[in-house]
Amino acid sequence: MIQFILNQHTIQTGLPEGSTVLDFVRYHKRFSGTKIGCREGDCGACTVLVGDMENDRLVYRSMTSCLMPLRNARGKHIVTVEGINAEQLTPVQQAMVDTNGTQCGFCTIGFVMSLTGFALENGEHPYEKAIAAIDGNICRCTGYKSIERAARIISDQLQNMEKPNHLNLLIEQGFVPAYFSTIEERLLTLKKEMAALPEISSATQAYAIGGGTDLMVQKPETLKHAALHPLFDREALNTIAWEHGQLHIGASVTVTQFAENERVRVAFPQLDKVVKLLSSTPIRNMATMGGNLVNASPIGDMSIFFLALDSTLTLTDAQGNRRQVPLKTFFKAYKKTDLLPREIIERISFTPPPPGTFFNFEKVCKRTHLDIASVNTACQMRLAPDGTIAEIHLAAGGVWPFPKYLEQTAAFLKGKKPTHELWAAAESVLQSDIAPISDVRGSEAYKRLLLSKLFLAHLMKV
Numbered sequence: 001m002i003q004f005i006l007n008q009h010t011i012q013t014g015l016p017e018g019s020t021v022l023d024f025v026r027y028h029k030r031f032s033g034t035k036i037g038c039r040e041g042d043c044g045a046c047t048v049l050v051g052d053m054e055n056d057r058l059v060y061r062s063m064t065s066c067l068m069p070l071r072n073a074r075g076k077h078i079v080t081v082e083g084i085n086a087e088q089l090t091p092v093q094q095a096m097v098d099t100n101g102t103q104c105g106f107c108t109i110g111f112v113m114s115l116t117g118f119a120l121e122n123g124e125h126p127y128e129k130a131i132a133a134i135d136g137n138i139c140r141c142t143g144y145k146s147i148e149r150a151a152r153i154i155s156d157q158l159q160n161m162e163k164p165n166h167l168n169l170l171i172e173q174g175f176v177p178a179y180f181s182t183i184e185e186r187l188l189t190l191k192k193e194m195a196a197l198p199e200i201s202s203a204t205q206a207y208a209i210g211g212g213t214d215l216m217v218q219k220p221e222t223l224k225h226a227a228l229h230p231l232f233d234r235e236a237l238n239t240i241a242w243e244h245g246q247l248h249i250g251a252s253v254t255v256t257q258f259a260e261n262e263r264v265r266v267a268f269p270q271l272d273k274v275v276k277l278l279s280s281t282p283i284r285n286m287a288t289m290g291g292n293l294v295n296a297s298p299i300g301d302m303s304i305f306f307l308a309l310d311s312t313l314t315l316t317d318a319q320g321n322r323r324q325v326p327l328k329t330f331f332k333a334y335k336k337t338d339l340l341p342r343e344i345i346e347r348i349s350f351t352p353p354p355p356g357t358f359f360n361f362e363k364v365c366k367r368t369h370l371d372i373a374s375v376n377t378a379c380q381m382r383l384a385p386d387g388t389i390a391e392i393h394l395a396a397g398g399v400w401p402f403p404k405y406l407e408q409t410a411a412f413l414k415g416k417k418p419t420h421e422l423w424a425a426a427e428s429v430l431q432s433d434i435a436p437i438s439d440v441r442g443s444e445a446y447k448r449l450l451l452s453k454l455f456l457a458h459l460m461k462v
Ligand SMILES: Cc1cc2nc3c(=O)[nH]c(=O)nc-3n(C[C@H](O)[C@H](O)[C@H](O)COP(=O)(O)OP(=O)(O)OC[C@H]3O[C@@H](n4cnc5c(N)ncnc54)[C@H](O)[C@@H]3O)c2cc1C
Pocket: 040, 041, 042, 207, 208, 209, 210, 211, 212, 213, 214, 215, 216, 217, 231, 251, 252, 277, 278, 279, 280, 283, 286, 287, 288, 289, 290, 291, 292, 293, 294, 295, 299, 300, 301, 302, 343, 344, 345, 346, 370, 371, 372, 373
């Protein structure tokens, strides 16, 4: 049985864990406000809000319900548009009306849910954040300008609100109904009840699943009937720890949680620029680090990021046996990793670049949001006092059957001064380190040229 709160009501269901929250709300609960567009996380028509306790605080995040396995709703508050509707339009709905932000209306619910999620965020509500909150929503009618004007109205309204008791103020102003004030307590009670009735361990079963943003796209039909080994909200996999000079990132930490973490932000001051290029807000709210690595996509962004950090993985099996594997030896072939049957990634560990160490990530894709890379690359470089390269780690995606650690190029550069002449000399080594193929993301020649230019971008940023 999966228990959670759907809008106002606590419910339980015996439906398959691998069916989607989207199908559950539309076809079993008849909440047809949530729309079906692509079923692949691309359009945002199915966006719902998911409330859960994070660090003793109730946090709402937007997620695409078409990719959210029903199991991942366990113990959470799922909000569809029916859960925020009241007699009067909410300020978000009103702003969409006032600015002609809706035409055929198919995308509108998704935009409303994303902007409501933005309103529920703690902290400041600048216009740029409102726009970022709708980066996963596509509209084919309005041309976006009217929706942007709606986002401006909401941002202005929220910026003018006093911050203490943010949720109460949102309730007062009609952003969300009054029952939202009871949710935190209800979730805590629900979690206690669930703890008394632990899930039957499914460690020996087939499908380890994190956020589902890869698996639910690749095998939606299979998952509907499969037993899951759910990892998304396993507490032990959800932490970011700082121990013995290393950062340890739990495998189920999402891209959003990684990017929000204070220690991580100090280590990577440019992180927002990197993260912006990774899918969209609702996907980042679901996408885990472990999922990105095990998916072993040749252009996985976090795989490239962690390779250049020379990370180590801790793998654990169903009996709790652990082993450590350098990430650079983890990928074996196209979509093949070193993971043994029934083994999972527990955490990813690396030494954050110390002061004076340069770290840079570059990605080229056809559009800013919701696009995977043609080529991506990351570089970590430490210079010795004499200006020569004391340590260097380079990685690139889209140029090899799996995320590639550029060992030969790094070895060639080590001990030399990072100059344009050296970079030019390294070009032939770089090209022999890779073997891109022509596909929909570009021809072989284009990818070779891209990596060469991105490699230069690393140097220029040094
Ligand atoms: C619309 C869209 C846009 C995307 N854009 C990008 C992008 O820009 N860049 C990018 O890199 N990726 C992108 N992705 C891919 C995806 O979001 C990421 O790869 C994500 O990190 C996968 O994590 P997940 O938890 O959702 O994986 P899941 O789908 O849950 O799992 C993926 C695989 O990992 C396994 N797995 C998960 N966790 C573990 C673990 N701890 N141990 C062992 N096995 C595990 C699963 O069994 C499965 O084989 C996009 C996906 C979508 C749908």
